[in-house]
Amino acid sequence: MARVCVIGAGIMGLAAAYEALRRGHEVTVLEAAPEAGGMAAHFLLGDISTERFYHFVCKTDFPTFELLAELGLADKLRWVGTSMGYFVDGQLHKWGDPFALLRFPQLNLVEKFRYGLLMFVSARRERWDSLENRNAREWITAWCGASVYEKMWRKLFEYKFYEYQDNISAAWIWTRIKRIGRSRRSLLQEELGYIEGGSETLVQALTAAITAQGGNIRLATPAERIEGEAGRVTGVWAGGARFAADAVICTVPTPLVPLLAPDLPREALDAYRAIVNIGVVCVVLRLARSVTPHFWVNINAPDIDIPGIIEFSNLRHVRDHVVYVPYYMPVTHPKWAWDKAAFIDDAMACLMRVNPALQRGDLLASHVARLKHAQPICPPGFAAQLPPVQTAIAGLQIADTCFYYPEDRGVAESIRLGRSMAGWVT
Numbered sequence: 462m463a464r465v466c467v468i469g470a471g472i473m474g475l476a477a478a479y480e481a482l483r484r485g486h487e488v489t490v491l492e493a494a495p496e497a498g499g500m501a502a503h504f505l506l507g508d509i510s511t512e513r514f515y516h517f518v519c520k521t522d523f524p525t526f527e528l529l530a531e532l533g534l535a536d537k538l539r540w541v542g543t544s545m546g547y548f549v550d551g552q553l554h555k556w557g558d559p560f561a562l563l564r565f566p567q568l569n570l571v572e573k574f575r576y577g578l579l580m581f582v583s584a585r586r587e588r589w590d591s592l593e594n595r596n597a598r599e600w601i602t603a604w605c606g607a608s609v610y611e612k613m614w615r616k617l618f619e620y621k622f623y624e625y626q627d628n629i630s631a632a633w634i635w636t637r638i639k640r641i642g643r644s645r646r647s648l649l650q651e652e653l654g655y656i657e658g659g660s661e662t663l664v665q666a667l668t669a670a671i672t673a674q675g676g677n678i679r680l681a682t683p684a685e686r687i688e689g690e691a692g693r694v695t696g697v698w699a700g701g702a703r704f705a706a707d708a709v710i711c712t713v714p715t716p717l718v719p720l721l722a723p724d725l726p727r728e729a730l731d732a733y734r735a736i737v738n739i740g741v742v743c744v745v746l747r748l749a750r751s752v753t754p755h756f757w758v759n760i761n762a763p764d765i766d767i768p769g770i771i772e773f774s775n776l777r778h779v780r781d782h783v784v785y786v787p788y789y790m791p792v793t794h795p796k797w798a799w800d801k802a803a804f805i806d807d808a809m810a811c812l813m814r815v816n817p818a819l820q821r822g823d824l825l826a827s828h829v830a831r832l833k834h835a836q837p838i839c840p841p842g843f844a845a846q847l848p849p850v851q852t853a854i855a856g857l858q859i860a861d862t863c864f865y866y867p868e869d870r871g872v873a874e875s876i877r878l879g880r881s882m883a884g885w886v887t
Contacts, residue, residue, distance in 0.1 A: 462486055463886055466697045466704050468684045468721070469712035471499020472660075472872050473860070475667040476528065476879030477710045481886060482674040486708075490676065491699045493683035497668050500832070501660035501872065506747045506783065507826035511659060514743055514830065515773050515785045517756075518654030519644035522873035524880070529656070532666040537657040541776050542650050546755035548762065548815050549612075553753060558649045572609050579604040583635050584642025589867050592632040594841045600631035616761045620768045621789050625737065625838045632867040633839040640868075653756065655777040660872070687711065687722045687857060694856040708856040708886045712879070714738060714834035715861050722859070725852060732848040736863055740797060741835035744786040744808040747826040751775075751782045752816045765811050766796075781825060786811060792833050801829040836870075837863035850882065858882045 463486045467478045470492035478488045496502050500514045518525055518538065529535050545557035547565070555561040562573050579601070592600065598618070602610045618626040646652040656662045668678060682700035687709055689695055696705045711721065718725075718733040752758075756776050759769045771785040786808040790797055799807075805827045813819045840846075843866055850860045860882065865874040 463707040464705055465489070465708045465710065465883075465886055466491060466706040467710045467712070468687075468697065468699075469499065470494070470497040470668075470678060470680070471712060472501050472663070472667075472875035473862075473879040474499070474710070474712040475664065475671065476876045477712070477883045478671050478676055478678075479667055479674075480880040480883035481710075482671060482676050484883065484886070486883075486886060488671065488676040489704050489706075490671065490678045491682050491684050491697060491704065492678065492680050495681045497678065497680065498660065498664040500870075501664060503659060503661040503664075504828060504830075506745055506828055509747065509779050509781070509783065509826075510661060511745065511773070511777075511779070511783055512661070513745070513828075514741075514787075514832070514835075515771050516655075516660050516872055517776055518656070518872070519640050520652065520654075521640060521643050522654075522871070524876040525873045528876050528880075529663070532663075532670060534656070534662065534666055537662055538654055539657055539777075540652050540654045542646060543653045543756035543776055544651060544754065546753050546758035548758055548760045551762070551814075553758065553815060555755075556759065557651055560649065567612050568609065572606060572612075575605045576609055576613070580638060580642060583638040586635065586639065589632040589635060592635055593630065593844055593867075595631035596627070596841050597629040597631045597634040598627055600634070613761070616763075617759060617768045620766050621836070622838065623739065623789075623791055623794070625739070625840075628838075628840045630839045630841050630843050630867065633843070633869065636867045637869055640871075653776055659777060663872070684711075684713070684721055687724075687854075689724055689854045689857070692853075692855055694854050706856075709858070710879075710882050710886075711857070711859045712861060715837075715859075715863060716834055718859055722852070722854070722857065725854060729848050729853060732846065733859075735846065737838040738834040738863075739789055739836050739838065740792045740831065740833045742788040742790070742797070742799075742804055743830045743832075744788070744804050745828040745830070746784045746786065746805070746808060746812070746824060748782040748784060748812075748819070749823040749825055750819060752784055752812050752819060758815065760811070760815070762814070765814060767811060770812065770815070784812065789836055801827075804829050834861075837861075837866075839863065839866055843867075851885065856886075858885065
């Protein structure tokens, strides 16, 4: 039995703690926030409990299925036929299936064929080795042509990555295409899942299982420093107290690692500092009427500076209509300093462009969540830039969402990596 400290009570940290307890270790979880869940934590939007940042389940999310079964939650998983839309040139078009592509007016027949071929091949591709050092823009252009990239992708990259838009890994983009492409009921029907009650159902089950097995979850206890001696981790200082540990699993964003573990070798600290993250301001709106019939809508409009919207209530059915409007941007961007009211007004204006029938009086409740380290920037060759999960300090493992690469952030990857890290504890 080892004394294990897990820093961070997001899904990855909770999964790590749960697995470590299953393996017979003594576990303490340290979380800075007053609640567990991290990006999957819930809040009340009026009287609707929903997550601060939306989550969904795909048919290839096997780590999620396995954990839900272990926790007795397999019957809580719901599958829904969903659809995509594309808002361009002031018009909303159905998107995401072969017929929608054939009807799409922005592309000619050759462009449609090349675009469809890229989607088809990407969904069936198994290996990413040859994409690891390729630029996503160049990869898409090679398959579809420069005109397709300009019409369909450039604005989405610009408002997701800003100055980093031309330096994104093709492998990272491919895994996003593959995950959604394989989550279908048929060629014409996308199918996504959600957990009944939202991500909070999983968070509560994990925290209950951890507590039942003797684990200790300390909320509102921010980690301050990871302590080591003679090349081995010995504990964590958090909330003004010391927690002795034989092993530490750290899941905080990598930009915070140099502050928590300054005793790591300089090259390791430099590697963490070199990982770039951009922030997100996620506006969540509860509306009296639907914006579109789609779960997500890509937006390509010169005067709307968001890459898309997610009408979450078209997946997880709740009273009224819940829409997420994410504003990705570097925290140095002038818009980051906007107050909540400005973001809500701007988000409503965007939605009213997409659906002119929507009125400001349809807004029933709103919420604005900010996260400084929301989206890691994964450039070509990113896999070689990541430091090892097992650090030079024996017993200290460090990983955040960028270590899912080439996969993107998601509950399944959080569970997979969290449980793997617990399995490496000796």
